[in-house]
Amino acid sequence: MLNPELKLNEKVFDEDVEQMATREGYGEGLVELGEKNPNVVALCADLTESTKVEGFAKKFPERYFEVGVAEQNMAAIAAGLAISGKVPFISSYATFSPGKNWETIRTTIVYNQANVKIAGHHSGIVTGPDGATHQATEDIALMRTLPKVSVIVPCDSHQAQKATIAACSLNGPVYLRFTRDKTSVITTTDTPFEVGKVYKYFQSESPKAVIFGTGHLLYQALLAAGELEGEGTGVTVVNVPTIKPLDVEAVLNLVKEAGAVVCVEDHQIEGGLGGAIAELLAGHMPAPMEFIGLRNTFAESGKPQELIEKYGLGKEAIVAAVKKVILRK
Amino acid sequence: MIDELLETKLVELEKKAVKIREMIIETLLEAGSGHSAGPLGMADIFCAFYFHILNHDPKNPDWPERDRLVLSNGHICPVRYVSMALAGYFPVEELKTLRKIDSRLQGHPHRTSLPGLETTSGPLGEGISQAIGMALAAKLDGAPHRIYCLTSDGEHQEGNTWEAAMFAARNKLDNLTVVVDRNNIQIDGFTEDVMPLESLRAKYEAFNWEVFEADGHNIKMFVDTIREAVAVHQRPSVVIAHTIPGRGVDFMENKFEWHGKPPNAEEAKKALDELRTLQGKIESEHQ
Numbered sequence: 001m002l003n004p005e006l007k008l009n010e011k012v013f014d015e016d017v018e019q020m021a022t023r024e025g026y027g028e029g030l031v032e033l034g035e036k037n038p039n040v041v042a043l044c045a046d047l048t049e050s051t052k053v054e055g056f057a058k059k060f061p062e063r064y065f066e067v068g069v070a071e072q073n074m075a076a077i078a079a080g081l082a083i084s085g086k087v088p089f090i091s092s093y094a095t096f097s098p099g100k101n102w103e104t105i106r107t108t109i110v111y112n113q114a115n116v117k118i119a120g121h122h123s124g125i126v127t128g129p130d131g132a133t134h135q136a137t138e139d140i141a142l143m144r145t146l147p148k149v150s151v152i153v154p155c156d157s158h159q160a161q162k163a164t165i166a167a168c169s170l171n172g173p174v175y176l177r178f179t180r181d182k183t184s185v186i187t188t189t190d191t192p193f194e195v196g197k198v199y200k201y202f203q204s205e206s207p208k209a210v211i212f213g214t215g216h217l218l219y220q221a222l223l224a225a226g227e228l229e230g231e232g233t234g235v236t237v238v239n240v241p242t243i244k245p246l247d248v249e250a251v252l253n254l255v256k257e258a259g260a261v262v263c264v265e266d267h268q269i270e271g272g273l274g275g276a277i278a279e280l281l282a283g284h285m286p287a288p289m290e291f292i293g294l295r296n297t298f299a300e301s302g303k304p305q306e307l308i309e310k311y312g313l314g315k316e317a318i319v320a321a322v323k324k325v326i327l328r329k
Numbered sequence: 330m331i332d333e334l335l336e337t338k339l340v341e342l343e344k345k346a347v348k349i350r351e352m353i354i355e356t357l358l359e360a361g362s363g364h365s366a367g368p369l370g371m372a373d374i375f376c377a378f379y380f381h382i383l384n385h386d387p388k389n390p391d392w393p394e395r396d397r398l399v400l401s402n403g404h405i406c407p408v409r410y411v412s413m414a415l416a417g418y419f420p421v422e423e424l425k426t427l428r429k430i431d432s433r434l435q436g437h438p439h440r441t442s443l444p445g446l447e448t449t450s451g452p453l454g455e456g457i458s459q460a461i462g463m464a465l466a467a468k469l470d471g472a473p474h475r476i477y478c479l480t481s482d483g484e485h486q487e488g489n490t491w492e493a494a495m496f497a498a499r500n501k502l503d504n505l506t507v508v509v510d511r512n513n514i515q516i517d518g519f520t521e522d523v524m525p526l527e528s529l530r531a532k533y534e535a536f537n538w539e540v541f542e543a544d545g546h547n548i549k550m551f552v553d554t555i556r557e558a559v560a561v562h563q564r565p566s567v568v569i570a571h572t573i574p575g576r577g578v579d580f581m582e583n584k585f586e587w588h589g590k591p592p593n594a595e596e597a598k599k600a601l602d603e604l605r606t607l608q609g610k611i612e613s614e615h616q
Contacts, residue, residue, distance in 0.1 A: 041469075065465065065500075073492035076455045080462020083440070083448065086469070088462075103452055104489070108459055112449040113441050 001229070002222075003200050007190040012219070013226060019182035022216070023121055025157035026178050027052030029164025030089060034060045040168060041081055043067055044091045045074050050180070051091035051121045071101040075116070079108035082115040087168055094120030094136030094177065102142055109173050110146045117167045118143070122180045123153075124266030125299040125307045126216060132298035136177075141271025143175040144244050150195060151244040153177040153265075153273075155218040156186045159241055162193040170195060179266075181304050183216035186239075198247040200254070202226075204234025208326050210258035211237045212251070214265050214273045217292070217313055221264045224318035235322055243273050251277060252285055260325040261289045264318060269293035288328035290321035331382050331559065334552040338381065342548050345415070346376040347604055350577045352411040352424065354600045357591035360407075360428040363436065366574035366587040367481065368408035370512045373546045374570060375412040378477065381548075382555055387417035390445035396474050397463050399447050401456020402481035402510070403437040404589070409446075410434050418445045454487025456480055457507055461497050464505040475559060478507045483515035486524050491536070497565040498537035506558045507538075507567040510545065512574040514585035529569055538567050545570035577604050 002008050011017055033040045034056050041063045044053045048066070057064040067074040071092055078088035090097060098105050098118060109116045120139050127135040143151050150170055154160035160178060167174040186201070187193075201218070202225045213221040218239055225237045238254055240247070255261055261281070263274035269291040281287055292313055299307055308314040334342075349372045357363050378398055379385075385395045400409055407427065414421045419433070426432035433443040437451030448459045460478035467474060484490055497505055509529065517523045526532075533540045539561040543554040551570065558566035574588070575581030578600040581592075592600055606612060 062469070067492075067496060070489075070492035070496070072455070072489040073458045073461075073496055076458030076489065076493075077462040077465070077496065079448070080459035080464075081466050082462070083459070084463050084466030084470075086462075086466050104455055104458075107449055107452045108455050111439065 001203065003203055006192060006199060006201065007188050008201060009185050009188055012184065012186050012222060018185040020157035020185050021179060021182045022154050022157050022160035023052045023178040023180065025154065025160025026119055026164050026176065027055050029161040030056045031059055032165060033168050034063065037087065037168065039085060040087045040089065041065065042089045042091070043074050043078055045069055045071050045097065047092055047121070051119065053091050071097045072104045075101045075104040076108045078116045079112055079114040083112070087115055087117070089117045089119060091119040091121060093122040093134060094139040095122070095134055098139055098142050098175065099136060106146060110149055113172065115171055115173070117174045117176065119176045119178060121178045123177045124179055124215065125294070125311060125313070126179055126181045126183070126266060126304035128181060128304045128307065129301050131301040135299055137266070137268050137294050137299070139177060140243060140265070140267050140273065141275070144271060144276065148172060149244065150174040150242065152195065152242050153214040154241055155215055155239055156183060158185065158187045158189055158191065159193055163241060166193065166195050177215065179216055184219040186219055186222065193241065196242050196245050196247055198250050199239045200236055201239050202237035204229050204236065207234045207236040207258045209235050209260040209262060209322050210254045211235055211262045211264060211318065211322065212240050212273060212277055213237060214240045214243060217264045217266050220308065220313065220315050221318055223315040224322065227315065227319055228322055233322065233326070240273055243276050246276055246280060248280060251280060255281060255285055255287050259287060260329050261287050262292065262318065262321045262325055263289065264292040266313060267293050269295055288325050290325045292318055292321055331552065331556050334381060334549055339549050342376050342380055345380060346373045346548065347577070347607070349376055349408065349411050349415065351601055351604050353407050354592060354597050354604070356407050356411060356424045356427055358594065358597040359425050360591060362428055363407055363591050364404045364589050365591055366514065366581055366584065367402065367405035367510065367512070369578060369581065370545070370572040370574040370576045371405055371408050371479070371510055372576065373548050374479070374508065374551060375408045377548050377551050379412040379416045381552055384474065387413070387445070390418060394472065394474055397447050397460070397476045399456050399460040399463070399476065399478040400438060400450055401478055402453060402484055403450030406438045409438065413445055419443070453481070453484035454489035457490060457493035457497065460505055461493055461502060464502045465500070467504055476505045478505065480507055480509050482509055482511045482513065482520055482526055482529070485509070485526050485529065494533065494536040494538065501563045502565045503562050505565045506555065507565065509567060509569045510572055511569050512572045514574050514588055516585070516588050518585055533567050537564065539564045541566065541568045543568055543570050545572035546576060579603055
């Protein structure tokens with residue numbers, strides 16, 4: 001059952017669960033930050049509307065900088081602004097930023113210790129009809145390998161808004177990952193969120209496996225958990241919004257309790273959430289693991305739900321992975 | 330305001346530039362790796378900045394009102410480190426640590442390792458963009474300090490350089506002056522053979538910058554040109570500084586082979602002898 005303490009969306013299992021894109025939460029958070037903090041500035045590379053920077057740009061035009069189609073320039077300008085005391089948020093599609101401008105981010109933002117917040121949009125295969133060129137499925141790995149960067153993947157629009165606000169109060173580079181399409185609203189405005197913490201969203205008596213999920217696929221993980229519980233297989237579903245720094249102690253305790261692990265993310269299985277958990281467990285508490293994510297392939301054009309099913313990221317695949325991992329215990 | 334450079338100070342700066350070159354050779358010899366041609370070629374310009382142009386306080390490197398000197402082509406950092414040490418940012422003795430373990434003097438500059446560096450650099454084409462960020466912040470804050478960005482000619486082959494050029498002109502960043510070290514060499518050869526850059530002047534003009542040219546070894550002319558550049562309104566300015574790579578050491582001058590290597594002991598001695606006698610024109614004051 002859903003964890004009642006976390007004030008989650010009680011209608012999450014309903015057919016007509018509310019749908020909202022995480023990028024909307026980013027746009028709202030950015031405007032709120034603009035009002036609270038005069039040092040917050042925003043830069044965008046010709047995608048103001050689709051990355052939802054539009055609201056900030058209209059309200060604070062003197063603090064908004066359009067850089068045109070030039071993602072490297074955007075990253076390094078932001079570094080210069082940050083070194084000078086501003087708190088820049090840079091926005092583009094994640095395939096371009098941090099995809100195209102990764103080295104610029106590495107040198108001028110991360111190694112430079114510049115306080116820049118990088119918002120990667122249109123992440124995952126749920127970017128849908130635009131096709132694989134615009135579906136960022138490697139960005140978590142790209143950012144997670146950089147020293148001392150916080151990597152945050154919100155599971156829904158409310159969490160996205162909270163993560164945006166929280167990113168501003170961290171002193172240092174932060175990567176925030178958002179999706180284009182509307183996804184199911186899992187949390188409420190009252191659900192707690194802190195950078196670096198994991199949250200148990202679904203719990204069963206004596207769980208046989210723990211599912212760690214990040215981003216919008218957490219919804220699929222919750223659907224899978226509901227079905228498994230109905231069949232008498234208890235599982236725990238844990239939301240991991242912060243992939244770096246990982247909530248090490250909590251993750252280890254959850255694995256100790258369940259003894260088997262499934263990781264779920266809309267990303268290549270290499271280097272993302274699953275990789276982070278596997279690296280941790282290999283050193284502390286080896287346990288059977290299964291990975292839900294893209295397997296050595298790009299996806300393609302299609303409707304988000306069609307792609308989720310074709311590439312094995314949905315409820316059915318998660319249920320199968322849980323059953324498989326339990327057998328490996 | 331940058332003061333006019335008077336004759337007495339000019340003589341002093343010219344001597345200091347020779348001193349900077351000597352110390353670059355000594356520092357590179359001690360380091361055992363690093364770049365020779367670029368640092369020697371930029372010694373006069375660094376001397377002009379640190380000892381005349383910049384409004385700065387070496388004892389207070391984070392002073393918010395200081396002018397910013399951004400070095401985009403980080404590989405010429407020996408000339409920056411030597412100039413900073415002579416200006417009093419850190420003890421001259423520390424130059425011996427360049428490129429060694431536990432040093433603040435990284436092989437390519439790392440901002441947070443050494444106060445006064447302004448940025449981290451090495452990967453090319455990123456300096457003007459960072460300088461733009463600083464120029465935007467200064468405009469937002471109504472701060473009067475200036476931002477200077479030193480670049481190499483080779484890094485004008487990077488797309489990022491021209492992304493920055495477009496942005497600076499569009500945003501009328503008249504508090505930004507870029508200096509191009511036009512020494513015509515890069516690692517693989519002469520720039521015009523590797524990937525031609527000319528006409529650099531016409532390119533910057535087409536990007537709507539105010540363009541100046543100067544002899545990068547004539548300190549008086551360079552300072553006068555910077556004084557003109559800072560007076561430009563509503564546009565960013567660029568000074569194309571014509572320099573001789575390896576300047577001051579005969580066997581290094583104009584040789585792209587000296588781009589990325591340090592002198593050995595014998596070569597260093599020969600170089601120092603030459604610098605200390607001003608290429609045989611005077612008797613050394615040091616011997």
